[in-house]
Amino acid sequence: MLVLGHMNPDTDSIVAAIALADLFSKRGIEAKPVAQGKVTPESAFVLEKFGLTAPEVVTSVAGQKIALVDTTELAQLPGDIAQAEVLAVADHHKLGDLSTPNPLEMWVWPVGCTCTVLKSMYDFYGVEVSKGIAGAMLCAILSDTVMFKSVTCTEADKKAVEALAKISGVSDVMGLGMEMFKVKSAVEGAPMRDLVFRDYKDFDMAGHGVGIGQLEVVDLDILKPYVDGLYEEITKLKGEKGHHTIMLMLTDIMKEGTEMLFVTDDKAVFKKAFGVDAGERSFWLQGCMSRKKQVVPDFQAKAFA
Amino acid sequence: MLVLGHMNPDTDSIVAAIALADLFSKRGIEAKPVAQGKVTPESAFVLEKFGLTAPEVVTSVAGQKIALVDTTELAQLPGDIAQAEVLAVADHHKLGDLSTPNPLEMWVWPVGCTCTVLKSMYDFYGVEVSKGIAGAMLCAILSDTVMFKSVTCTEADKKAVEALAKISGVSDVMGLGMEMFKVKSAVEGAPMRDLVFRDYKDFDMAGHGVGIGQLEVVDLDILKPYVDGLYEEITKLKGEKGHHTIMLMLTDIMKEGTEMLFVTDDKAVFKKAFGVDAGERSFWLQGCMSRKKQVVPDFQAKAFA
Numbered sequence: 001m002l003v004l005g006h007m008n009p010d011t012d013s014i015v016a017a018i019a020l021a022d023l024f025s026k027r028g029i030e031a032k033p034v035a036q037g038k039v040t041p042e043s044a045f046v047l048e049k050f051g052l053t054a055p056e057v058v059t060s061v062a063g064q065k066i067a068l069v070d071t072t073e074l075a076q077l078p079g080d081i082a083q084a085e086v087l088a089v090a091d092h093h094k095l096g097d098l099s100t101p102n103p104l105e106m107w108v109w110p111v112g113c114t115c116t117v118l119k120s121m122y123d124f125y126g127v128e129v130s131k132g133i134a135g136a137m138l139c140a141i142l143s144d145t146v147m148f149k150s151v152t153c154t155e156a157d158k159k160a161v162e163a164l165a166k167i168s169g170v171s172d173v174m175g176l177g178m179e180m181f182k183v184k185s186a187v188e189g190a191p192m193r194d195l196v197f198r199d200y201k202d203f204d205m206a207g208h209g210v211g212i213g214q215l216e217v218v219d220l221d222i223l224k225p226y227v228d229g230l231y232e233e234i235t236k237l238k239g240e241k242g243h244h245t246i247m248l249m250l251t252d253i254m255k256e257g258t259e260m261l262f263v264t265d266d267k268a269v270f271k272k273a274f275g276v277d278a279g280e281r282s283f284w285l286q287g288c289m290s291r292k293k294q295v296v297p298d299f300q301a302k303a304f305a
Numbered sequence: 306m307l308v309l310g311h312m313n314p315d316t317d318s319i320v321a322a323i324a325l326a327d328l329f330s331k332r333g334i335e336a337k338p339v340a341q342g343k344v345t346p347e348s349a350f351v352l353e354k355f356g357l358t359a360p361e362v363v364t365s366v367a368g369q370k371i372a373l374v375d376t377t378e379l380a381q382l383p384g385d386i387a388q389a390e391v392l393a394v395a396d397h398h399k400l401g402d403l404s405t406p407n408p409l410e411m412w413v414w415p416v417g418c419t420c421t422v423l424k425s426m427y428d429f430y431g432v433e434v435s436k437g438i439a440g441a442m443l444c445a446i447l448s449d450t451v452m453f454k455s456v457t458c459t460e461a462d463k464k465a466v467e468a469l470a471k472i473s474g475v476s477d478v479m480g481l482g483m484e485m486f487k488v489k490s491a492v493e494g495a496p497m498r499d500l501v502f503r504d505y506k507d508f509d510m511a512g513h514g515v516g517i518g519q520l521e522v523v524d525l526d527i528l529k530p531y532v533d534g535l536y537e538e539i540t541k542l543k544g545e546k547g548h549h550t551i552m553l554m555l556t557d558i559m560k561e562g563t564e565m566l567f568v569t570d571d572k573a574v575f576k577k578a579f580g581v582d583a584g585e586r587s588f589w590l591q592g593c594m595s596r597k598k599q600v601v602p603d604f605q606a607k608a609f610a
Contacts, residue, residue, distance in 0.1 A: 095377075095391075
């Protein structure tokens with residue numbers, strides 16, 4: 001069985017794939033973590049820190065047995081996913097448009113991170129988390145919950161971090177988090193396309209193609225010199241994909257808000273979805289840090305209504 | 306929150322709704338079990354046996370908060386489910402075409418019965434199952450697994466029955482099962498439409514409407530006098546629904562096989578799906594007792610390929 005997360009894998013997608021493959025293996029079911037792309041600098045930092053290897057890159061899964069982590073959206077899965085057999089899902093997102101011909105195992109909870117769900121799965125099956133995987137899971141939770149600041153963060157996420165810190169021997173959890181987010185904030189020298197795709201997802205919303213990317217930094221000033229280039233890049237990307245709208249969330253994790261850079265066929269969608277008058281190419285959303293909870297639901301429900 | 310199962314509710318759908326509403330209530334989340342139709346004679350027997358009340362019938366859910374049990378198929382849900390907010394799912398079927406705008410809680414396992422999943426949810430949340438609900442859950446598992454004979458039955462189902470028997474004080478589990486299946490086998494005096502709908506589900510398969518019903522009896526001879534009437538009824542139903550195919554599984558739980566009564570636009574679908582040459586209006590499938598595992602997957606994957 002291959003354990004696989006979404007396209008443009010973030011740290012949760014990478015670490016959850018490693019952890020779920022580990023859990024399956026320890027339950028006697030052969031499983032291997034894979035990924036739909038190279039790891040980000042943040043993930044590379046986490047994997048190195050805890051002595052783990054980046055999953056092999058796989059983009060075609062026809063004929064394979066699959067466990068999915070961190071998504072059930074067809075747009076974020078390999079194009080031939082319908083020719084694979086999806087046997088398990090661990091996720092913390094909205095339910096997407098995946099459907100299966102056979103019964104399967106699904107653990108989906110409204111918590112901040114797939115790795116929080118996985119910690120409970122380990123506990124449920126009475127399997128121990130190894131030290132290295134525990135450290136990486138802890139980092140994935142800090143990353144997804146923006147060090148507990150995101151509205152997606154729940155008590156379950158905090159409890160999981162507490163337990164994983166003990167197992168992994170991490171004593172300064174927040175210090176490790178800041179170290180990780182500084183790595184994540186580094187943009188110097190990266191091609192624009194890489195920055196847009198660092199954490200990017202496509203959605204089908206009422207028949208309209210919508211792309212939403214996110215860059216999280218410890219200070220928005222870091223991104224100032226890159227905004228023109230990023231705008232050019234999402235404009236190009238919109239043309240290639242034939243999308244209705246592409247948004248790129250430039251999120252300041254200390255100011256706790258997002259400068260939303262966009263290209264769209266119709267600016268009215270932002271008024272409808274977020275109640276804001278969009279500027280020429282961006283607008284500020286104070287308090288908005290979560291694509292999953294603060295952007296996707298409003299946009300899906302209201303933008304095309 | 307309303308807790309709701311599929312159309313034409315079977316015992317699992319009814320009891321799982323009662324149990325999940327109970328579990329939510331005991332976790333401090335107000336919840337009420339409802340159903341999309343009247344209970345079957347089998348369910349009425351189970352509810353009365355354990356002092357439970359049949360859920361109120363609800364066919365419209367717009368604006369409501371919803372927890373689903375036993376299905377994620379839109380065709381088996383109220384037509385206005387998209388105007389409701391689905392917050393939780395407990396199920397043991399294939400993943401259907403439901404999708405949600407928001408993150409949710411899902412417990413879906415490849416076991417024989419939703420109530421088996423619910424027993425683990427009670428355990429996970431450290432909530433006790435009350436005596437009456439435990440007895441009804443036990444019956445739901447016996448019903449869905451045809452007293453452990455169905456291919457859908459797993460070790461988890463047997464373990465759940467063992468634990469629920471202790472809680473409910475049921476000493477003769479198989480005796481209770483036979484008593485229940487005798488009630489289920491009773492067809493005398495029932496209108497044909499009621500018999501077809503006793504356990505009936507609609508599916509959308511590659512754009513084709515497909516209806517599959519099932520009657521389980523302890524001896525197929527019980528149904529002999531009714532076959533003509535049932536055939537007439539599914540022919541009428543096919544016209545009303547505009548379906549491609551309707552199948553009615555006449556399952557003999559002692560002989561462990563199914564006489565498949567059908568009407569279809571194209572008999573070739575049965576050759577493609579099950580490798581059988583269908584008779585004029587029926588064919589026998591030895592060993593076939595499960596719609597979910599032995600009919601739906603093959604039909605969905607092969608009938609229209």
